[in-house]
Amino acid sequence: MSAHTNIIDLLNFEGPGLQDFVTPEELDQLLAGTLPHGDIADRYMEQIDFTTLVTSETDALQTRADLLTWIGWELEVAAQQRIEDAPDNTLAALRAHAAAQARHETIALADREALIRRARSNGDTKDAIAKNLGISRPTLDKWLRDQEDRILFNDAIFTLIRRGMPKSDQVMLSDALGIRDTSNQASTLLAALSVHALEELGVQERELVDRAEKRAREVV
Structure with a gap:
């Protein structure tokens, strides 16, 4: 597998996805809130050697935090799939749409932060970074x-x-x-x-x- 800029990028493109990584019973518990997300994040940390697959110099604590964010997104997808499989419910579909939109926006934010970190590590000035982002x-x-x-x-x-x-x-x-x-x-x-x-x-x-x-x- 090729190297990626961060854990979220790696898991989005290479996997394993959450539903392939946990048992159906564990997925039910995660959706119900009875299984801590941190338990699954720790399992990912133990079973995948992220240091050989990710190019950024992210420490273990930030990697775990990124994993928890990604697990939350995956659970939104799993919940949306269950809604789509259930009888027609317009309000539930609207909630699922809003959750999917929020997930895409958060992914874009994570990518932006990774690029800003890379630019700063390359020695680019804050003024140059802000100008290229189109912000003050x-x-x-x-x-x-x-x-x-x-x-x-x-x-x-x-x-x-x-x-x-x-x-x-x-x-x-x-x-x-x-x-x-x-x-x-x-x-x-x-x-x-x-x-x-x-x-x-x-x-x-x-x-x-x-x-x-x-x-x-x-x-x-």
Whole structure:
């Protein structure tokens, strides 16, 4: 298989697709919300050597976040297929159409971010990037800050997930990984910090979470 720019690009073109990767029973559980998306993302991470297939220098945490986003899209497709197989329901069809449109828009955003990262790694200036995107420099700066926030929140949220915590909290945190809504991520992070002690974290982990908490309070 040829190399791809990111995990989403790889899975979209090479697979394996979610419905080929999980059992029918697991797909039912994912759609019902009783199986954490993070469990399947971890399985992908364990079974596929992404480092030999993806050209970008994306770290494992961001790769996992991208996987969670992609799994969410795949579940939208699976849900849409079930709607299409069911008796005619116009409102359900409209919801499916809206979900498909949102998925395509999110894929385009992920591709754009990958291209911006590549341009910056090539030494292109922010002014040049903004000009070629047809946007203002302040808009580009906002996009980049949002991307930095997502990476920070993803890292901190992933750090907080512990096997000993209640399953509902694990699911809440896992569901916040990879989403594009930084305000939602910030709120989830602060909610988790309000009920979970941090004594078991190492020094570097604690510093990471403290930075994320400070930024989260600025975002919400």
